[in-house]
């Protein structure tokens with residue numbers, strides 16, 4: 311049994327990594343930084359540990375989890391890696407690309423990570439703290455973003471602590487505090503089980519970059535429902551309503567600007583994703599700024615348009631979900 315208590319926040323020293331690995335081995339949950347967002351990790355081979363991720367997040371059981379591995383050899387013990395998948399791994403691993411591949415029948419994984427599908431999403435993160443944790447744990451780590459289901463993803467250790475003030479009933483024992491996540495948007499999720507690659511979630515590896523290496527890539531739509539269980543429309547949602555494509559804020563709205571905004575008047579609190587219009591800076595700031603503006607007092611959050619090019623596609627995907635009817 312676990313008693314509710316706040317998770318411990320530890321600098322990611324070797325001693326802290328060893329404690330985190332021990333907590334995973336005992337079936338506990340550990341939050342850790344990746345280059346994209348913070349993950350809520352569990353031993354991917356332990357049914358009860360994986361079940362406690364779903365419980366901690368309030369995540370629907372039909373929504374499968376990403377399994378984190380140290381390298382492509384470890385992935386090959388979980389999923390079937392064909393030539394196309396190998397090529398993608400060589401190009402982008404370690405890094406912010408998750409691949410959905412056929413699950414091996416002998417994969418040493420809880421069935422819950424696949425949520426009833428015959429596939430597994432595998433990701434090899436590049437962040438040094440995540441890599442050290444995978445090495446110390448010596449086992450695949452299932453990890454969704456470390457937020458309650460439907461909320462804004464965490465990009466700092468404090469965000470994680472805010473999401474789980476009682477340590478998810480004591481299951482979340484510790485947070486490896488590795489600073490701000492440099493990319494700030496979740497990994498690109500690419501399904502490689504069909505004839506053509508299917509983009510399930512846009513991310514910092516863009517569709518253009520994928521197509522340059524893999525040929526034409528389809529974009530998942532509502533019609534791909536079963537293959538893309540994570541495509542729930544409302545997601546990444548702050549408590550306040552979000553209004554997109556705003557030229558200027560209403561007097562009682564908070565304002566999230568992008569690009570030069572010094573001549574735009576009105577609104578309450580204001581933050582700027584990137585005053586120079588840099589999409590990488592905007593991605594890294596997006597979730598932290600949505601959280602910061604999500605305070606009672608304002609009627610909603612008005613967001614300036616962000617161009618749909620390059621990383622902008624992933625930023626707009628998150629913004630559209632944040633603004634979707636709840």
Ligand code: TXA
Nearest residue numbers: 346348349374375376429430431454455496497539540
């Ligand atoms: O950047 C990231 O990917 C972060 C860090 C922690 O690695 N993780 C993350 O996990 O964003 P999560 O659970 O928040 O999002 C995983 C997405 C969901 O949309 C889920 O539906 C999808 O990946 N997914 C996982 N396994 C899948 C599978 N077998 N088939 C299709 N989609 C899958």
Ligand code: MG
Nearest residue numbers: 454455463496
């Ligand atoms: Mg998530």
